[in-house]
Amino acid sequence: PTHVVNLASMMQQGTSETPLQQIEEILETYSTSTDVILSCSSGGRGMHIQAWDIKNGAVLRNYISDSTGEGSCICMAGEDYILCALKNKPFIFVWRIDKEQVYTRISCTGLVTAMACHPEGVYCIGAISDKINIWEVSTGHL
Numbered sequence: 476p477t478h479v480v481n482l483a484s485m486m487q488q489g490t491s492e493t494p495l496q497q498i499e500e501i502l503e504t505y506s507t508s509t510d511v512i513l514s515c516s517s518g519g520r521g522m523h524i525q526a527w528d529i530k531n532g533a534v535l536r537n538y539i540s541d542s543t544g545e546g547s548c549i550c551m552a553g554e555d556y557i558l559c560a561l562k563n564k565p566f567i568f569v570w571r572i573d574k575e576q577v578y579t580r581i582s583c584t585g586l587v588t589a590m591a592c593h594p595e596g597v598y599c600i601g602a603i604s605d606k607i608n609i610w611e612v613s614t615g616h617l
Contacts, residue, residue: 511535515546515559522546524559524570538570540577548587552612553596560587560601567601569612581615583608 512527524538524546538557547562556578557570567581567590581599589602592612599610610617 513549513551513557515549517543517545522559522561522568524549524557526557536572536575538575538577540568540580542566542568548590548601550590550592550599551596552592552599553594555596556592556612558590558592558599558612560590562586565603567599567610569615579615581610 510529512529514525514527516523516525522540522542522544526535526538527533528535540559542561542564544561544564544566546559548558548560550558552558552569555572557572558567560567560583563586565583565585565587567583567587568577569579569581570576571578583601583603584606585603587601587603590599592599596612599612601608601610608617
């Protein structure tokens, strides 16, 4: 099975370790049980999710969106989808694992602050303010 680590959420601020040292420590911790690490970055051309092979450091895929928003929560929905909630916009972007373009965009009632997916990839659960929302991943329906 594929295991994914959200690298951004594991990075610690205010530590004496450099980001590279933190990444090396995370890779060492997960290298025996994880196949892929996802990272999120944003820039002038939109948000990017990169899937990295933990064994050799190669980029397996570069998932892109046209959104200039910054990603905050990344998770896998089964073995078929990657989801990323935006930090400052009420959207979740969904990619199929085999396609680098956005599959669908889920409109949310507010900013998603935490997110998890059903192990088989059917549902995504998101925390918005003091509420929990559940969406069907393949359709984006609440």
